[in-house]
Amino acid sequence: MRIAHLTAFMHGGASALQRIHGGLRQADIDSHVFAVCDGESSPSQAIIHLPVPRPSKWDRRKSKWASRLHIATENGWQARIKTASKGNADYEAFSPPAALVNVDLSPVLASADVLHVHWTGDVVDYRTFFGQIDIPVVWTLHDQNPYLGGFHYQGDVDAATGMLDLEYECRQIKRDAISNLKLAVVGNSRWNLQQSASTDVLPKTAIKETIYLPLPIENYSPLDKHKSKIAIGIPADRFVIGFACAAMGNRRKGLADLLHAMTLLPESIQKKTTLISFGHPPSKTLQQRIPIQWLHQGQLNGGAEQSPIYSAMDVFVFPSIEEAFGQTALESMACQTPVVGTAVGGIPEMVIDGQTGLLTPPRSPGLLCDAIIRLHDDAHAREAMGAAGRELAIAQHSPKQITQQHIDLYQRLCST
Numbered sequence: 001m002r003i004a005h006l007t008a009f010m011h012g013g014a015s016a017l018q019r020i021h022g023g024l025r026q027a028d029i030d031s032h033v034f035a036v037c038d039g040e041s042s043p044s045q046a047i048i049h050l051p052v053p054r055p056s057k058w059d060r061r062k063s064k065w066a067s068r069l070h071i072a073t074e075n076g077w078q079a080r081i082k083t084a085s086k087g088n089a090d091y092e093a094f095s096p097p098a099a100l101v102n103v104d105l106s107p108v109l110a111s112a113d114v115l116h117v118h119w120t121g122d123v124v125d126y127r128t129f130f131g132q133i134d135i136p137v138v139w140t141l142h143d144q145n146p147y148l149g150g151f152h153y154q155g156d157v158d159a160a161t162g163m164l165d166l167e168y169e170c171r172q173i174k175r176d177a178i179s180n181l182k183l184a185v186v187g188n189s190r191w192n193l194q195q196s197a198s199t200d201v202l203p204k205t206a207i208k209e210t211i212y213l214p215l216p217i218e219n220y221s222p223l224d225k226h227k228s229k230i231a232i233g234i235p236a237d238r239f240v241i242g243f244a245c246a247a248m249g250n251r252r253k254g255l256a257d258l259l260h261a262m263t264l265l266p267e268s269i270q271k272k273t274t275l276i277s278f279g280h281p282p283s284k285t286l287q288q289r290i291p292i293q294w295l296h297q298g299q300l301n302g303g304a305e306q307s308p309i310y311s312a313m314d315v316f317v318f319p320s321i322e323e324a325f326g327q328t329a330l331e332s333m334a335c336q337t338p339v340v341g342t343a344v345g346g347i348p349e350m351v352i353d354g355q356t357g358l359l360t361p362p363r364s365p366g367l368l369c370d371a372i373i374r375l376h377d378d379a380h381a382r383e384a385m386g387a388a389g390r391e392l393a394i395a396q397h398s399p400k401q402i403t404q405q406h407i408d409l410y411q412r413l414c415s416t
Contacts, residue, residue, distance in 0.1 A: 002030040004112035008121025012246045016213040023403035034108045036123040089159035094150040097126035126177035136182045136413035147201045188325040189346025214399040219303030222336035228312035242313030244328040248282040254319030260365035262290040310335035333389030356389035
């Protein structure tokens with residue numbers, strides 16, 4: 001059985017895809033990843049990059065001249081998105097069901113028994129690509145884009161009302177293009193799978209199943225908290241709050257609410273508290289907004305680099321406004337660090353209020369502050385929640401278990 005994974009990128013949340021792929025290969029499944037992005041292919045790991053064609057010298061010259069003359073050079077979809085988004089609230093992303101770049105996707109389907117779709121981004125033309133598929137398709141919902149039109153989260157649909165005509169046109173294109181697929185829809189949380197029925201984009205005939213994302217628990221291990229703090233230059237007796245995000249400016253991740261909560265902490269706590277974070281660097285202006293020490297660790301990759309940082313945290317704060325799953329929260333739990341999270345999306349499926357952490361409503365800095373104070377004042381609760389969090393990560397996100405769930409689903413699709 002040959003599985004072909006298709007993704008528009010290999011960074012950020014794509015670590016989940018790589019873990020799924022790695023688990024399948026360890027189970028002797030012929031799994032290949034096809035990524036439509038720049039990068040080096042790795043034949044030994046069965047990862048094939050399908051590079052985006054570089055514009056010709058003539059096209060680059062035309063673009064340069066057009067820029068000087070203030071002439072738009074976007075293709076039809078880019079121009080429509082740009083026009084529709086004028087005057088609308090900021091949104092995270094809009095990915096139409098069309099290819100904004102010309103990439104040959106034929107290698108993806110060659111000899112494949114099952115196509116496993118992850119992110120289509122701007123690289124798949126739904127009409128032409130899905131119209132030629134006669135093999136089963138598994139589609140993992142990493143966010144809400146597969147069952148929306150172009151947006152990736154419902155909050156953006158609600159905010160960018162001026163783009164609704166374009167949003168619903170994209171939904172119709174998707175609906176028509178995938179209506180005849182032999183499709184299984186996999187939610188990365190029960191919440192995400194339930195929400196997939198909120199629109200009529202996905203076929204009603206599709207198999208629907210929740211399969212959590214795997215976490216290699218051996219790579220995310222709790223280390224001595226005091227030693228971990230000292231190793232990154234923090235006194236062992238300081239209270240450490242953690243946050244991690246690929247893009248600090250992404251308002252959906254709720255960093256603004258965390259920073260506001262920091263200003264509400266009693267001065268006695270502020271004086272002995274450090275915020276540590278990793279991901280894309282925050283601006284100096286942002287760092288100056290809070291009255292406590294903020295140490296940013298930069299971009300960290302994998303459990304070997306991240307575990308010492310998670311272990312140095314007394315509490316990890318995950319204040320998302322919308323979230324389908326929440327990978328960093330799971331990683332921190334595996335390192336036995338309790339989580340203060342928001343009760344949105346798939347977060348409550350990991351952060352069990354009072355057991356593995358505490359839940360607060362989204363956009364509630366005051367309640368976020370109260371939850372942080374509660375854990376600051378109760379070291380016993382932090383320890384108990386941390387231990388329970390690691391137990392949940394082991395039981396619910398075992399790579400071996402999740403690999404078998406995928407294999408069972410592939411076999412079921414191929415045998416019907």
